[in-house]
Amino acid sequence: MCIGKRVSRAAAALTTLLATSMAHASKWNMPEGATQISHEVYALHMMVFWICVAIGVVVFGVMFYSVFAHRRSKNPVPATFHESTTVEIIWTILPFVILIFMAVPAAGTLIKMYDTRDADMTIKITGVQWRWQYEYVDSGVSFISSLSQDSNFARELNSGIDPATVPNYLLSVDHNLVVPAGKKVRLLVTAADVIHGWWVPDLAVKRDAIPGFVNEVWFKIDEPGIHRGQCTVLCGRDHGFMPIVVEAKTPEEFDAWIKAQKSGGAVEVAAATPAIANDAAPAPAAPPAPAEVAAAGSAKPAAAPAKLSHDDLMKAGKTAYEANCQACHQPTGQGMAPTFPSLVGGKISTGPVEGHIVQILKGKNLMPPFGDKLSDADVAAVATYERNSWGNKAGDVAPAQVAAQRGK
Amino acid sequence: MANAHAHGHDHSHDDHAHGPEKGIMRWIKTTNHKDLGTMYLWLSMIMFFIGGLMSLGIRLELFRPGMQWMDPEMFNQLTTVHALVMIFGGVMPGFVGLANWMVPMMVGCSDLALPRVNNWGFWILPFAFTLLISTFFMPGGAPAGGWTIYPPLVLQTGASFPFLIFAIHLMGISSITGAINVAVTILNMRAPGMTLLKMPLFVWTWLITAYLLIATMPVLAGAVTMLLTDKYFGTSFFNAAGGGDPVMFEHIFWFFGHPEVYILILPAFGIISTIIPTFARKPLFGYSSMVYATASIAFLSFIVWAHHMFTVGIPLAGELFFMFSTMLIAVPTGVKVFNWLATMWRGSMTFETPMLFAIAFVFLFTIGGFSGLMLAMAPVDFQYHNTYFVVAHFHYVLVPGACFAIIAAIYYWIPKWTGRMYNEFWGKVHFWWSAIFINVLFFPQHFVGLAGMPRRIPDYNVQFTDFNQISSIGAFAFFIGQFIFLINMLSCCFGWFGRKQNAPARVWEGAHGLEWTVPSPAPYHTFEDPPNVTDAETAAHA
Numbered sequence: 001m002c003i004g005k006r007v008s009r010a011a012a013a014l015t016t017l018l019a020t021s022m023a024h025a026s027k028w029n030m031p032e033g034a035t036q037i038s039h040e041v042y043a044l045h046m047m048v049f050w051i052c053v054a055i056g057v058v059v060f061g062v063m064f065y066s067v068f069a070h071r072r073s074k075n076p077v078p079a080t081f082h083e084s085t086t087v088e089i090i091w092t093i094l095p096f097v098i099l100i101f102m103a104v105p106a107a108g109t110l111i112k113m114y115d116t117r118d119a120d121m122t123i124k125i126t127g128v129q130w131r132w133q134y135e136y137v138d139s140g141v142s143f144i145s146s147l148s149q150d151s152n153f154a155r156e157l158n159s160g161i162d163p164a165t166v167p168n169y170l171l172s173v174d175h176n177l178v179v180p181a182g183k184k185v186r187l188l189v190t191a192a193d194v195i196h197g198w199w200v201p202d203l204a205v206k207r208d209a210i211p212g213f214v215n216e217v218w219f220k221i222d223e224p225g226i227h228r229g230q231c232t233v234l235c236g237r238d239h240g241f242m243p244i245v246v247e248a249k250t251p252e253e254f255d256a257w258i259k260a261q262k263s264g265g266a267v268e269v270a271a272a273t274p275a276i277a278n279d280a281a282p283a284p285a286a287p288p289a290p291a292e293v294a295a296a297g298s299a300k301p302a303a304a305p306a307k308l309s310h311d312d313l314m315k316a317g318k319t320a321y322e323a324n325c326q327a328c329h330q331p332t333g334q335g336m337a338p339t340f341p342s343l344v345g346g347k348i349s350t351g352p353v354e355g356h357i358v359q360i361l362k363g364k365n366l367m368p369p370f371g372d373k374l375s376d377a378d379v380a381a382v383a384t385y386e387r388n389s390w391g392n393k394a395g396d397v398a399p400a401q402v403a404a405q406r407g408k
Numbered sequence: 409m410a411n412a413h414a415h416g417h418d419h420s421h422d423d424h425a426h427g428p429e430k431g432i433m434r435w436i437k438t439t440n441h442k443d444l445g446t447m448y449l450w451l452s453m454i455m456f457f458i459g460g461l462m463s464l465g466i467r468l469e470l471f472r473p474g475m476q477w478m479d480p481e482m483f484n485q486l487t488t489v490h491a492l493v494m495i496f497g498g499v500m501p502g503f504v505g506l507a508n509w510m511v512p513m514m515v516g517c518s519d520l521a522l523p524r525v526n527n528w529g530f531w532i533l534p535f536a537f538t539l540l541i542s543t544f545f546m547p548g549g550a551p552a553g554g555w556t557i558y559p560p561l562v563l564q565t566g567a568s569f570p571f572l573i574f575a576i577h578l579m580g581i582s583s584i585t586g587a588i589n590v591a592v593t594i595l596n597m598r599a600p601g602m603t604l605l606k607m608p609l610f611v612w613t614w615l616i617t618a619y620l621l622i623a624t625m626p627v628l629a630g631a632v633t634m635l636l637t638d639k640y641f642g643t644s645f646f647n648a649a650g651g652g653d654p655v656m657f658e659h660i661f662w663f664f665g666h667p668e669v670y671i672l673i674l675p676a677f678g679i680i681s682t683i684i685p686t687f688a689r690k691p692l693f694g695y696s697s698m699v700y701a702t703a704s705i706a707f708l709s710f711i712v713w714a715h716h717m718f719t720v721g722i723p724l725a726g727e728l729f730f731m732f733s734t735m736l737i738a739v740p741t742g743v744k745v746f747n748w749l750a751t752m753w754r755g756s757m758t759f760e761t762p763m764l765f766a767i768a769f770v771f772l773f774t775i776g777g778f779s780g781l782m783l784a785m786a787p788v789d790f791q792y793h794n795t796y797f798v799v800a801h802f803h804y805v806l807v808p809g810a811c812f813a814i815i816a817a818i819y820y821w822i823p824k825w826t827g828r829m830y831n832e833f834w835g836k837v838h839f840w841w842s843a844i845f846i847n848v849l850f851f852p853q854h855f856v857g858l859a860g861m862p863r864r865i866p867d868y869n870v871q872f873t874d875f876n877q878i879s880s881i882g883a884f885a886f887f888i889g890q891f892i893f894l895i896n897m898l899s900c901c902f903g904w905f906g907r908k909q910n911a912p913a914r915v916w917e918g919a920h921g922l923e924w925t926v927p928s929p930a931p932y933h934t935f936e937d938p939p940n941v942t943d944a945e946t947a948a949h950a
Contacts, residue, residue, distance in 0.1 A: 027871060030791050030858045045788045052778035059745065060771060066752045067767065070688075071759070078756035082691035091746045092739060099735045102785065107728055109787040114724045155475055155867055163473040164870050170473075171869050194561040195654055197719065197794060201860045206790045208720050210655060211560060212648020215721035232719075232794045232862045234554045236561060237481045240865030339481055339549060339566075366481075366564060 031201050034221050034248070038204035040109045048102060055098075113204075116216045119186035123177070127189075127196030127209035127231065129368040130238035134177050137188070141261040144373050147241050148172040149323055155241060156327055170240070171228040176247040180254035181224045189215040193368070197232030200246050208233055221248040237366065238327070308377065310384070310396055317385025320378050324370060325386075333390040339366065349386045350394040356383050357397065357405045376402040428932055436531070439523035440932060441508045444530050446825070448505030449818070451533055453894065455497030456811075458541065460887050462490035467883040473870050483866035484552035489540065491555035495672065496579045497537050499806065502814040503675040504586050507614050509825065511590060513923040513930065514608045516599030516939045521592040522585075529585040536578035543568035554864060556665070557632070559646040559657050563639050573636045580625040587621035590614055599922070601941035605699065608921050609692060612699050613678030616706045620667045620674070623710075628664040631657060655720055662713040670709040673805060674702060676773075676813030677744060680766050682921075683820055684748050687763035688755025689918035694747040701740035701747075708737045718789045727786050734784040738777065745774055760916075761835030765816035768808060768843050776804030779854065794864075797857030803850045808843070815842075818897065820916070827909035827929035828900040834892055841889035849882030 025031060032042045069075065126133040135142040146152075151170050154161035163169040179185050189198050191209035199206035203219040221227070229244040249257060308316075322331070329335045333343040343349040348359050360379050361371035374382065376399040383402075387394035428434050428443070438444060465486045469477045478486075508526070512519055520526050543550040548566020551557065557572070565572065594615045598607065607615075634657070637643040644650025646657045685692045692698065714722055714730040722730070748770055757763065779801035783789050792798060823829050852875035857863075861872045868876065899905050911928040922941070926934045 025859075025871070027859050027874070028855045031860070041788050041791060044785060045782070045791065048782045048785055048788065052781060056774070056778060059749065059774065063749055063752065063767070063770065066749065066754075067757065067759075070753065070755050070757055072689075072756045075754065075756050078689040079754035080690065081754075082693050082751075083695070083697075084693075087750070088694055088697045088743065092743055095739050095742045099738065103732060103735055106731065106785045106787055110727060110731070111724065113787055113790070114727075157475045157479060159474065161474075163867075169869050170867060194564070195558055199794075199862070201791060204787075204791055206719050206793060210648075210720070212652075212654065213721060229860075230862050230865075234484065234558075234561065234864040236552075236564065237479075237484065239484070240480065240862070240867050336479060339479070365566070 033202040033204055034223065034225060034227055035203055035219050036222070037109070037113055037219065038202060040112070041204040044106055044109060047105070051098065051102065113217075116186050116218045118184065119218055120180070120183035122186045122188060123179070124188040124214075125177075125190070125198055125209065127191040127198065127235070127242075128372075129193050129236050130231075130242040131373070132173075132177075132196075132198070132231075132242060132244060133192075133372070134175075136258065136261075139258050139262055141258060143175050143261075145173045145175045145177065145244070146373070147238075147243060148174050152241070152323060152327065168228065171230070171243045171245070173243055173245045176226070176245040178247045178249060178254060178257050179221065180251040181221045181248040182251060184218055184220045186216060186218045189217065194235050195233050196235045196242070198229070198244060199232040200227050200229030200244055202227035202229075203246065206232055221246075224248045224250055224253075308380070308399070310388075313381045313384035313396060314388060315381075316378070317381035317383070320374065320382045321385050324374070325382065328367070333386070333392075343386050343392070344390045345392065350392050353383070353395070353397055353401060354405060356387070357402050358408075361402070361405060371406065376400075376406070437527070439519070439527050441512050441519045441523070441526065442825070442930065442932065444526050445505045445507075445509030447530055448501045448508055448533075451530075451537075452498055452502035452505060452814070453897075455493050455501065455537065457890070459490050459493035459498055460890070462486045462493065464883060464887055466490065467880040469866050470868070470876050471880040472877070473868055473873055475867055478866070480866045481549065481552055484554075484864065485544065485550040487864055488552050488554055488557075489544070489550050492540060492576075493537070494806075495555065495668075496576075497533070499672050499810050499814070500579075500583060501533060503614075503617070503672075503810075504583075506610075506675065506679070506814070506817050506821075507586075507590050510821065510923060511593060511611055511614060512597075513926065513934055514611050514921055515594060515597060515602060516922045516935050516941060517593065517597035518933060518936045520589045521597060522589045525585050526589055529582045529589070532578045532582045536575045536582070539571050539578075540575040543571050546571070556661060557635065558661075559635060559638065559654055562635060563646075569639060570636065573632045576632050577629055580629045583621050584625045587618035587625075591618035591622070594618075599935070599938040599941050605696065606941070608678075609681035609695070609698055609702075610675070610678035613674045613681075613702055616702055617671050617674045620671050620706055620709065624664045624667045624671070627660060628668075631660040631664065634660075655717075658717050658720060659714070662716045663710075665716060666713040667706075667709045669802075669805075670705060672810050673773075674706070676769070676810045677702060679813045679817045679820075680748060680769050681744075683762050683766040683816055684751050684770075686820075686916050686918040686920070687760065687766070688752050688757050690751055690755035692747070693750035693753075694743075697743060698747055701743045704740040705737060708733060708740070712737060715784060715786075715789070718786045719793050731784060731786040735781065738781050738784070741777055745770060745777075760819075761830070761832060761839055762816045762820035764836065764839040764843075765812045765819065768839070769812045769816065772808030772812070772843075772846070773805055776801055776809055779804065792857065794862055795857035796853040796861045796863055799863050800850050800853035800857060803853070807850065808846050812842075815893065821923075822897060822900050823911035823915040824923060824926075824928050824930055826900045827911050827927075828903060828907040829911050829915070830896050830900050831905070831907075834896050838889060838892040838896065841892065842886060845882045845886040845889060847882070849879055849886050852876075852878045852882075 030042055030045055032039055122137040124135040124137055131144055131146040133142070133144050147170070150166050151172060153159060154163055154166045154169060187205070189207045189209045190213060191211045193211060195211070196209040197206060198209055203221065205217050205219050207215045207217045209215070225248050227246045227248070231239055231242040328340040329343050335342040348356050357379060360374070360383060361369060363369035370379070379402040380397045380399040383397040386392065387397065428440070429437065435443065435447060465478070466483065469475065469483055508520065546566070546568045548568060550568055551562065551565045551572045553562035553565065594607070594611055634643065634645040638645050638647060644652040646652050646654050648654065681692055681698060712730060712734045714726060715734040718727060779797065783792050783798065783801060819830060819835055856872045856875045859872065861868055899907050903909070909929065913927050914924040915928060922939060925939070
């Protein structure tokens with residue numbers, strides 16, 4: 001192959017590499033993202049990167065040249081020089097100047113990122129083990145966003161489900177955080193138990209969610225689209241399993257969505273079939289699926305759930321158990337000693353109903369509280385399922401019993 | 409006064425009716441810096457293998473998406489204890505072992521200033537690590553909140569929590585007493601004629617490291633004690649509901665934590681500054697610059713800690729300050745790299761194993777330094793923080809950084825310690841194997857971090873698979889290669905494969921320093937009478 005062809009092939013490969021490296025959703029590099037700020041951040045990243053490459057080429061070039069040219073066989077008599085104040089000053093000042101050159105634009109971008117004034121809307125985000133709670137402060141819409149069910153099943157130990165068959169494995173949720181594109185959205189980030197971290201790479205927004213603190217960040221997404229992120233501060237067992245999906249709609253679509261949430265705001269607990277709708281399906285782009293409107297323990301359905309039969313409870317309870325409890329307590333109910341207690345003949349799971357309900361509502365130690373995630377009917381169903389499975393025969397639980405424990 | 413050469417021969421048999429004891433009691437009761445140095449180094453080697461096994465568990469689970477091997481809680485326990493073991497059991501005792509062996513010989517005194525404290529400081533450690541590792545078998549398992557042990561999460565630890573705190577306290581006491589010992593020795597016991605600015609650079613870096621240890625380990629002790637009282641004694645230092653502040657823990661921890669990482673690297677800088685001049689047959693370039701640069705790094709290390717907290721919500725002014733101070737620390741670090749290059753330049757280099765590891769250090773540590781500079785840029789750090797980009801950064805500076813320096817130092821000095829030359833062929837095999845696979849292991853982690861993979865997660869989206877697989881393969885291969893090193897070193901200790909105890913006093917042609925004036929193996933007691941330090945001996949840094 002002649003030289004010209006080799007060179008042009010190499011150039012094409014390099015261009016492809018560079019293009020790929022700067023392309024969306026690259027395997028090699030940071031995304032350019034979906035906001036002006038994320039583009040600025042990307043540009044800063046590439047600038048520092050290329051400066052480091054240039055310095056590296058020079059420094060390592062000198063080093064490897066020296067290794068070659070100043071080895072004993074080539075240079076048998078070593079020089080004896082061992083100091084030079086001039087040179088020390090030069091290679092102190094020059095890097096300092098390069099640093100100033102980098103620091104100025106970095107400071108500029110940081111200042112912009114800290115400017116949360118004049119936002120068009122505010123959303124409060126609360127991290128709780130192991131899901132995110134979103135509250136649209138201006139409109140009162142609020143819901144919990146958890147790892148989607150198909151991912152949740154596939155991620156269990158030796159689940160037998162190939163993650164490649166799960167769409168957006170570990171990066172999809174049951175309820176997306178819906179926002180309007182083209183508007184400045186302010187986020188108030190906090191946590192209810194331990195430190196979490198809210199991060200969406202496409203938005204270049206990462207802020208720790210700290211109990212007792214409220215952190216403020218903002219973003220303005222240019223175009224409608226979907227952007228995925230994850231919890232970014234170790235927060236316990238399921239730290240890797242509490243993703244974030246931000247769905248930017250056009251402002252009109254967003255207004256329609258908010259309206260639907262506020263009014264329809266249908267809670268999943270229907271009297272007839274208390275299925276756990278918020279875990280039923282991963283929310284697609286346009287969610288007609290009702291979002292659970294859950295404030296702290298209140299906002300239950302207007303219609304009190306009718307009396308549920310044992311079979312209704314067991315069926316719904318199995319679904320809820322699989323979605324919420326199985327990951328730790330296992331399909332067999334046997335848990336994983338010593339960390340996750342067994343529910344088979346368990347002190348709490350076959351003991352007094354009140355204690356069982358409170359454990360589910362409030363959690364304990366490693367077990368998170370489920371009171372804000374599951375309705376009375378859901379809790380009753382799960383408890384009934386646990387009390388009547390795996391050889392347990394400990395009676396049913398009614399939603400009214402759960403309601404009675406909530407107030408306490 | 410006898411001159412330096414006369415101290416080749418050993419007074420111990422004349423003066424001491426009680427030479428080293430026989431059997432296990434020798435090792436339990438010894439106050440000899442050489443024995444203790446040996447024990448620290450063996451502890452370090454064992455801890456590196458244990459921590460390495462934990463990392464293999466981690467990389468095994470991360471080989472493919474999905475969970476195949478362990479519960480996520482177990483994974484968190486592994487990552488937590490892996491880091492604690494490697495940092496406090498691997499790197500730190502390794503450097504302390506090298507200090508024990510070499511500082512007295514380099515400054516021309518007979519032992520460390522406080523030999524019994526030295527013994528006690530060592531023996532605390534096997535006890536502390538037994539405690540720490542035994543937590544895997546306790547109810548609730550080992551601590552799982554990361555080595556950074558942030559509350560409130562760490563307060564969810566089960567029965568192992570007090571053992572974690574106790575182990576950390578013990579390690580801290582060992583480090584503090586060891587540091588006091590080293591600092592007092594260096595300041596008070598140098599041979600006549602060895603002014604501070606004539607000391608070998610390894611001694612300088614250890615002096616400065618000792619001060620860092622004394623300043624920061626008590627801070628860690630305070631932080632973990634507050635965790636203990638928050639959990640058991642009703643305090644609310646870090647509990648917002650009680651009026652406390654989780655972020656305060658982060659400040660206190662990282663006020664320790666940042667100088668800690670310089671504790672983990674400054675002795676390495678000293679080692680490289682010893683090895684390169686030897687094999688380049690040329691004095692270290694810019695000795696006084698190197699001293700000032702090391703001191704500047706140590707000083708600056710106290711005012712950069714919040715760069716570990718850029719995403720916590722620090723006010724803008726604080727964020728800017730820490731960004732600038734962090735970027736600034738690149739300057740003295742760069743100065744050191746340039747000085748090493750200038751030492752090599754127009755030298756007459758040969759590439760025995762210690763030199764290979766030293767050159768690899770300069771190359772690969774600098775790469776770690778570049779990712780560090782990128783991390784210093786606060787607005788971009790919002791994208792890097794708590795991702796695999798950070799994991800790649802710190803592993804580059806710690807493994808082909810600090811670890812390669814420890815390995816280089818052991819190859820360099822083992823003929824002095826044992827009198828036996830190591831096998832050069834297998835040393836080179838170990839080097840090339842390690843140098844290649846360490847990059848296979850950690851370089852791809854830059855990419856997955858940039859592409860969005862957070863750290864401390866046991867499972868990930870399929871887009872991150874390829875580089876995780878490459879990284880895991882690198883991990884297993886790198887681990888296996890270390891057995892070559894272990895066997896080579898054991899052969900020096902015990903004379904396997906017919907290795908003879910025939911190393912000369914000056915093992916390396918280009919080596920300078922008092923340690924090369926005593927025989928190999930070094931006698932049990934050296935420099936019982938101080939040598940007269942002539943410029944010929946300390947000529948490396950006139």
